[in-house]
Amino acid sequence: MRDIQQLVSELTLDEKALLTSGASMWTTQGIDRVGIPSVTVTDGPAGARGPTLPAIGAQVPTLCIPCGSALGATFDTELIEQIGNALGHQTRTRGARVLLAPTVNLHRSPLFGRNFECYSEDPVLSGHLAAAFIRGVQSHGVATTVKHLVGNETEFERLTIDTVIDERTLREVYLLPFEIAVREGRTLGIMTSYNRVNGSYCAESPWLLRDIVRGEWGFEGFFVTDWFAGATTEGAAQAGLDLEMPAPARAYGKFLAQAVTQGRVDEADLDRAAITLLSVFERLGALDDEPMASHPIDLPEHRALARRAAASSIVLLKNSPVAGTPLLPLRTQDLTSIAVIGPNAERARIMGGGSAEVRPHHRTSILSSLVARLDETVVVRHESGGSIDKSTPMIDGGDVMTDTGSPGFHVRVFDGTPGSGVELTTFDRPDGRLLLAGRNEPGVPTSGYHFIADGLVSVAHSGAYIVSLVQVSPCQLSIDGRVVIDGVTETPPRGEAFFGMGSEEMTAVVELQAGRTHRFELECDAGNKQWVHGAQIGLAPIETGDPIQRAVDIARQSDVALVVVGTTNDWESEGHNRRTLALPGHQEELIRRVAAANARTVVLVNTGAPIAMDWADDVAAIAQIWFGGQEMGDAVIDVVFGQQDPGGRLPMTIPDTIEHTPAFGNFPGEHGQIRYGEGLLIGHRWFEARQLLPRFPFGHGLSYASFDVQEPRADNLEIATNGAIDGTGSLSFSVPVTNEGERAGAHVVQIYIAPISPRVHRPLQELKAFAKVHLAPGETTQVRFELGPRDFAYWDPGDAYRNALQPQVTGERSFRTLDRSGRWVVDPGLYEVRIASSSADIDHTMTITIHGSNITD
Numbered sequence: 001m002r003d004i005q006q007l008v009s010e011l012t013l014d015e016k017a018l019l020t021s022g023a024s025m026w027t028t029q030g031i032d033r034v035g036i037p038s039v040t041v042t043d044g045p046a047g048a049r050g051p052t053l054p055a056i057g058a059q060v061p062t063l064c065i066p067c068g069s070a071l072g073a074t075f076d077t078e079l080i081e082q083i084g085n086a087l088g089h090q091t092r093t094r095g096a097r098v099l100l101a102p103t104v105n106l107h108r109s110p111l112f113g114r115n116f117e118c119y120s121e122d123p124v125l126s127g128h129l130a131a132a133f134i135r136g137v138q139s140h141g142v143a144t145t146v147k148h149l150v151g152n153e154t155e156f157e158r159l160t161i162d163t164v165i166d167e168r169t170l171r172e173v174y175l176l177p178f179e180i181a182v183r184e185g186r187t188l189g190i191m192t193s194y195n196r197v198n199g200s201y202c203a204e205s206p207w208l209l210r211d212i213v214r215g216e217w218g219f220e221g222f223f224v225t226d227w228f229a230g231a232t233t234e235g236a237a238q239a240g241l242d243l244e245m246p247a248p249a250r251a252y253g254k255f256l257a258q259a260v261t262q263g264r265v266d267e268a269d270l271d272r273a274a275i276t277l278l279s280v281f282e283r284l285g286a287l288d289d290e291p292m293a294s295h296p297i298d299l300p301e302h303r304a305l306a307r308r309a310a311a312s313s314i315v316l317l318k319n320s321p322v323a324g325t326p327l328l329p330l331r332t333q334d335l336t337s338i339a340v341i342g343p344n345a346e347r348a349r350i351m352g353g354g355s356a357e358v359r360p361h362h363r364t365s366i367l368s369s370l371v372a373r374l375d376e377t378v379v380v381r382h383e384s385g386g387s388i389d390k391s392t393p394m395i396d397g398g399d400v401m402t403d404t405g406s407p408g409f410h411v412r413v414f415d416g417t418p419g420s421g422v423e424l425t426t427f428d429r430p431d432g433r434l435l436l437a438g439r440n441e442p443g444v445p446t447s448g449y450h451f452i453a454d455g456l457v458s459v460a461h462s463g464a465y466i467v468s469l470v471q472v473s474p475c476q477l478s479i480d481g482r483v484v485i486d487g488v489t490e491t492p493p494r495g496e497a498f499f500g501m502g503s504e505e506m507t508a509v510v511e512l513q514a515g516r517t518h519r520f521e522l523e524c525d526a527g528n529k530q531w532v533h534g535a536q537i538g539l540a541p542i543e544t545g546d547p548i549q550r551a552v553d554i555a556r557q558s559d560v561a562l563v564v565v566g567t568t569n570d571w572e573s574e575g576h577n578r579r580t581l582a583l584p585g586h587q588e589e590l591i592r593r594v595a596a597a598n599a600r601t602v603v604l605v606n607t608g609a610p611i612a613m614d615w616a617d618d619v620a621a622i623a624q625i626w627f628g629g630q631e632m633g634d635a636v637i638d639v640v641f642g643q644q645d646p647g648g649r650l651p652m653t654i655p656d657t658i659e660h661t662p663a664f665g666n667f668p669g670e671h672g673q674i675r676y677g678e679g680l681l682i683g684h685r686w687f688e689a690r691q692l693l694p695r696f697p698f699g700h701g702l703s704y705a706s707f708d709v710q711e712p713r714a715d716n717l718e719i720a721t722n723g724a725i726d727g728t729g730s731l732s733f734s735v736p737v738t739n740e741g742e743r744a745g746a747h748v749v750q751i752y753i754a755p756i757s758p759r760v761h762r763p764l765q766e767l768k769a770f771a772k773v774h775l776a777p778g779e780t781t782q783v784r785f786e787l788g789p790r791d792f793a794y795w796d797p798g799d800a801y802r803n804a805l806q807p808q809v810t811g812e813r814s815f816r817t818l819d820r821s822g823r824w825v826v827d828p829g830l831y832e833v834r835i836a837s838s839s840a841d842i843d844h845t846m847t848i849t850i851h852g853s854n855i856t857d
């Protein structure tokens with residue numbers, strides 16, 4: 001154990017300041033003189049990617065778990081803790097001590113681009129899953145950074161948008177998962193968000209960081225900025241930010257040292273940051289680390305866990321009888337032929353896009369997993385039904401080869417401008433993503449160079465192809481010696497790819513022949529000073545005929561049609577929101593026409609967030625399969641054929657139309673602001689308050705088993721309160737649940753509280769607890785719950801809220817100037833405790849009485 005106070009007192013001002021900034025994209029600064037090592041961090045949350053940029057530069061494979069919303073759908077804290085455990089282990093093998101996860105922003109609008117990364121619309125579900133994940137990860141000497149604090153629920157103007165939100169909503173909804181992550185999960189890190197909240201950047205809000213998170217919740221870990229987020233030196237230091245990432249420093253590091261010297265920042269604030277960081281590193285054991293290489297591990301138990309998690313996340317939304325029996329699970333013995341249809345059948349989409357992307361150890365696709373599972377006598381037919389690519393798909397390693405026969409392109413890097421220069425280094429890249437990141441790649445300078453990548457492309461069928469380039473620096477693409485796309489002479493405008501660094505897509509139509517190779521050569525000018533250079537090359541055949549008709553034809557010839565629809569990591573990604581709930585391409589028509597051709601049609605929805613399901617009444621069975629991680633193909637087949645129960649329940653409401661959703665009209669933001677106008681009524685609370693019928697309600701999901709949820713047995717139906725949450729009373733009860741079906745299955749008991757005649761505006765019901773039980777046929781279990789005063793409380797913002805509305809009183813419309821008289825309040829009265837199987841399916845209610853007096857009168 002090192003004495004951290006003592007260690008910090010031995011550091012010079014410059015050394016202390018250095019500690020608060022990054023050394024590179026993924027490492028903190030070490031101080032050799034006193035033996036403080038640099039610490040490596042890695043994204044999160046889909047896996048431990050290691051110290052590489054998402055989808056840029058060389059990628060090392062890692063375990064890819066199901067996306068956040070899939071994990072949300074498991075409602076299973078035990079499973080999520082095991083997932084956390086696996087990721088903690090993976091993080092250590094990547095030489096890292098910090099995992100940039102979990103993401104606990106909420107599904108406020110179904111169109112938020114990062115919903116797939118976040119667990120749920122519900123703060124309590126998100127918080128408890130996050131706490132479980134954190135416990136698992138941190139048991140390996142790895143710190144989590146729960147992110148992004150707070151109000152980060154749009155990608156519109158994402159680095160500057162101002163989230164306008166009232167304090168009660170902030171406390172009861174958006175801060176709550178962070179609070180649970182701190183109090184229950186004991187996270188050692190928190191990442192502040194890019195956005196502002198009511199005018200102040202989160203990284204420099206003393207009210208959020210110092211008063212609430214540290215002061216009220218007792219957080220002892222470190223605050224780190226989001227990558228390249230803005231903050232002022234003085235503001236961040238006073239608020240209590242500890243670490244600015246990544247390098248080069250913008251507000252901290254040498255700028256913090258200068259600010260202390262010039263008296264703009266108190267040295268005590270710098271000391272506190274250095275002590276906090278080093279104390280966490282000490283707790284992790286990181287201060288004794290030798291430099292660690294990254295050794296990816298691919299363990300059978302991690303694969304098995306990822307598969308179980310993917311199956312546990314699948315939500316069976318609908319399962320109608322066809323000829324008297326529910327369509328799912330399919331019985332192999334009844335099957336002679338099956339049509340596997342849809343753009344995502346052959347290439348299952350296992351993760352969303354952006355910083356959460358990893359290179360998986362391997363991928364499973366629904367089509368290949370199905371073929372592997374079925375007897376050879378069963379005829380499997382496949383049609384994609386049409387493309388849904390947002391842009392031309394990248395050339396795959398299987399279609400291109402270097403002169404020496406390796407898959408991919410051979411890259412030669414030269415000094416100076418195109419046409420000249422000394423060769424600096426060469427290497428191969430596995431596919432058409434030819435992006436080089438100077439600071440991250442051995443032998444590649446940050447600027448002032450150019451590179452040539454060439455490969456031999458072969459195609460299966462002769463004909464017309466679309467070839468495309470999305471560039472981050474000027475590039476030219478030639479095929480067989482002829483320039484076909486020139487992004488040098490005519491620079492395209494910026495697009496959305498690569499976090500907004502990429503250009504809009506440039507395309508050309510070319511004729512390619514089967515049976516020969518075509519030489520593709522990309523020349524890229526990397527003269528400018530920027531941290532990534534290069535381009536992505538895409539290639540796709542031009543579609544001919546009617547792909548939907550081909551799908552209908554095979555559906556008609558087969559016993560069952562399995563239709564895998566969805567989005568991709570381009571449609572659902574960090575960096576931009578979705579524009580509509582509609583499935584991309586012509587997938588809705590595909591579903592309708594296939595269902596008309598075959599009554600035994602199962603639709604599998606491969607997305608991270610809800611899509612419109614106007615076709616839901618036309619098909620017999622629907623399952624939401626999310627972005628299920630690397631084992632998704634096998635997990636889906638496990639559920640479709642009944643080896644696993646579909647364990648998932650909806651962690652968000654699936655609406656009928658976007659106009660019915662709570663954020664409609666207040667999303668994605670405009671004029672620099674996004675207003676949380678629906679206040680407390682996030683998700684199902686809005687649908688209930690406005691009496692709108694969703695397509696499928698929050699918490700819904702069918703099982704192959706059937707459960708009898710019996711009357712709860714309460715120890716007490718009355719509790720006493722002193723009006724505040726430190727009152728002594730609590731309510732305990734147990735719920736007997738029996739599996740009355742013939743198969744093993746999982747049930748989620750959901751507990752909602754509904755105040756009867758509340759004194760203030762409250763949602764009609766709020767989820768307060770949940771438990772997942774796995775039961776064998778005939779088995780009964782008692783599920784135990786305990787609810788405390790806080791579960792019945794609301795936040796009274798006191799004077800703070802009134803001051804916020806009167807800028808002339810405080811002089812400035814900012815949280816920083818508000819007084820602190822807000823508090824949690826429990827009103828006496830009657831409350832309904834609902835034991836439910838979904839927000840719309842209540843099994844039992846208990847009316848309980850809270851005695852006491854109002855403290856706010």
Ligand code: BGC
Nearest residue numbers: 043044100147226227355574
């Ligand atoms: C994301 C973070 C991520 C960071 C590092 C940012 O763009 O918002 O979630 O951890 O990049 O990749």
